[in-house]
Amino acid sequence: MKRVLSVFIAMLLIAGTIGTVGAQAQKRYKFVVITHATAVPFFVPVRKGAEDAGKLIGADVVYTGPTGFDIQQQVEFVKSAIAQKVDGIAMTMPDANAFNAVVKEAMSKGIPVIAINADAPESGRLAYIGQGNYEAGRSMGMQIVKLLPNGGDVLLTTHTAGAENLEDRIRGIKDVLDAQGGKFKYRVVATGTDMVRAVSLISSALQANPNIKGMFGVEEVTGSAIAQIIERDRLKGKVMAGGFDLVTDELVAIQKGNMQFTIDQQPYLQGFQGVMELYLLKKFNLTPCDINTGIAPVTAENVNEVMKLAAEGYR
Amino acid sequence: MNKSATKNQKNKSRIVLGRDIGVLIAAILIAVFFTIASPVFLTAYNFFNLLRQTAQLGIIAMAMTMLIISGEFDLSVGAIYAVTGVVTGILVKNMGFNIWPAALIGFLTALLLGFVNGTLISTTKINSFIGTLSTQMIFRGIAMVLSQGQPISFLQSSIFFDAFGRAELFGNIPVQIFWLLAWTLISFYLLHRTSFGVKVFATGDNRLAADLSGIKTMSIKKTCFMITSAAAGLSSLISLAFLKTVTPTQGSGLELEAIAAGVIGGTSMSGGVGSILGTFIGTFIMAEVRTGLVLMGTDAYVQDAFVGLVIALAVIINVRFSISKDRT
Incomplete structure (x- = not known):
């Protein structure tokens, strides 16, 4: 099983490389991941997860957003992603209604939007990946x-x-x-x-x-x-x-x-799955679904292992 | 009581000490109030706790007072506070420096940023509110980029951490308090007992007159900017040693608190008036109110409102003093 998976991943990687080399032979997707405070250490694994997913599937992943918590500015980042006609947006929604208009605008222009980390169900986003x-x-x-x-x-x-x-x-x-x-x-x-x-x-x-x-x-x-x-x-x-x-x-x-x-709350998963769902939607028209990234208490029992992974940016 | 005294410009730096009595009484009244409200308020543990809080902000606030007296502001102190810590952290963590030289370089970086502020304001003559607001964003950006938004923790032990933030002298006095007192004495001497101090007051009180009397007001302001950044650097190292952690977002909002502490202590926003002891007590009052409210078990949602109320009251009193000064 593991072998099959690694062969599959290798193929994807090769496909991705060929995609770049063979200039436009296959469309390269561009996804944008926007968080409400990029400078917060919490989001480092979100970024890594999103970028790792991008590498696996051979898509361009751009991680961006305001450095400090600022909803108005975050809306501007979304608007600029819409203007760039990206293939999908995964974003945090730290306010229940502030993103309604901009999400609708993106969706009406055919750009799918998925909420990660913080959800706003009424915004019209396709799915939520994160922890309540x-x-x-x-x-x-x-x-x-x-x-x-x-x-x-x-x-x-x-x-x-x-x-x-x-x-x-x-x-x-x-x-x-x-x-x-x-x-x-x-x-x-x-x-x-x-x-x-x-x-x-x-x-x-x-x-x-x-x-x-x-x-x-x-x-x-x-x-x-x-x-x-x-x-x-x-x-x-x-x-x-x-x-x-x-x-x-x-x-x-x-x-x-x-x-x-x-x-x-395993933020790596939020970035990774956010990009994956957008990709699968674009590529195979698979409907995005909610994913609970879980609640993982770290105690004396697993702290050493978690620290090792945290240093590498996975936790 | 100040009316006749204020006429005498030369004695200006002396008479402001009289004004500190008002702030001191306020600080004592607040202490009495909280002592009655909570039995824990008047304990050594809590007192040192208060002073530890005062140290971090007070060192910066006293330097900021000098700068405000000279007629300028520095909104970038919080960012300088962050850069100092981040530079020190990066040198130790990523480049294998010993903590001592790393801290020294961090401190020198703070001085350099103060020099940038001073040069920017004195050569372009732009308003320091706008000038240092822009450098605030630039410096904060530097801290973000250098650290990649990550906090940096120091896991090793070194006498540095004890000397600057962790040691408790005579059993229970936090070492920060000695830094605070040392900085207070130096600042007090500099502002109220030297010719440099007189020039600072003269520069902020009436720049034209000061210029005409041969004071190099621009270089006075520049020096004040550098003193302020040195204070931000020192305070940052004290916090770094105490927490053994630095974050690129640390110190945001510190600039306004430093200005507020100065104003509570009687510093005039329009320059030319202020005192080191006043600011010291002003900082202490802010820590008193915050801690006292927590001790009383006040609801988390109303705490900030109370602190705001105290600042507003202090400013109102300060304005009344300033009006009587202008009439003379």
Whole structure:
């Protein structure tokens, strides 16, 4: 099976090369992947996944978007992709309605659009590839329940109060904790994106309530800050800790036992499958379908393997 | 009380110290309020926590105060803060440098960027709001490109990290606080006790008059830009040592907080008025309010609004002071 697959991939690669050399002998597709904040480390595997898919199928894949979170600018990037008459767009949709018009415009011009990472079902996109933030929050909630079977006071931390994706995660966590029959008391602390301040404010919140049994960050900034606090104040094992996404600080903390888990949403798959579905639609008219890229908790058991893959840009 | 004193231009740098009493009282009142509201507020742990927060922003805010007094702004400090960290990180991680020379080069890069700002503003005479807004984007871009948007973590251990951000002296005093105090003393001396300081005030108060009296106002401004970038560089190294991580997005928004801290401390946005101690206390107030609100268990959604309220109140008070100054 493996052999068949590698032969198949090799053939695809050769086909791709011939495609380029044999100038227009076969149409080379051009797909654009647009994220809402290209400079965020989270999207590095998304880009790699998309580009790897492009290499496999012999298509041009362009990864682009605003460097910092900016919906208006992201719309402009989509419009420019439409103007270039690309063969398909895979994009994040971090707002429920902001992309409705531009997605319709693309679709009406025959350019298929697929949502990755963040979804807007009403935009008219063909499919969504990613993880539900609410489900991811629930997954974190279940990890918390597992770590603290007797319940207790916990801190939930977020770098931006009011950000839709983070609020969904928090809602997911709360729903799980609330379902434990009042065993859990939680408090949400918002810190801003500066990590020095995050460390300081979360320490204060911890000081304010000595009964806190666990601290959990719903993104990587406060997640890393929690890892710092556990190490500095020697709280390993006394206060449970968890975070989101894969960044070195969190992974090292898991290795050292300072942190118990982090939730990964396998962004590589979002880029890879996004391009693949566009290709299969163009090439064989296969209808795109939703893919759940999963919720993969990283714990002490698998952290070493994940770190190796993260360094290579796959996780 | 300032009316007669302000008439005497020469003593200007001295009399602003009197004005710091107002900010100091505000800081104490806020502390009293939070101490009553939360028993944890007045503990050594929390106090050091506050000062650690103050160190990162305060070092930059005090330098920014000098620059604002001279009549200019620097909106690129947050980006310089990022570039310093990223350059240091890249040198260590990708090029195998020892952390010490890497940090030195990072710091020199900050100085260079300050020199670019100063030269740009003094030669083209464009408004520094626009000038440094554009360099902010350029510098931030440099940090993004160099790091490829990735955070850089330092896994090795070195005395560098202890010296700049991790050591706790006498058992529990974070080393950052010593950097903060050292920087405060140097800045205070420079601005309030040297002829350079007098020239800074003169430049911002009335540039034409200063020019006529033989002060090279452009080179004063240039020096202030470089002091500001040096502060951003130092603060960045302190944060790098403390967190053992740098991100290309770090420090965004820092420029406005630094300006706000200065204004709370009585710095006038129109130049010519301000003090190092005022800014120190202004920064401390911002940290106090943020931390106090968390300690009280305030809802996450209203925290920013409260901080904004404090800034607004401070500015209103500052404007009232400025009006009485203009009347004389």
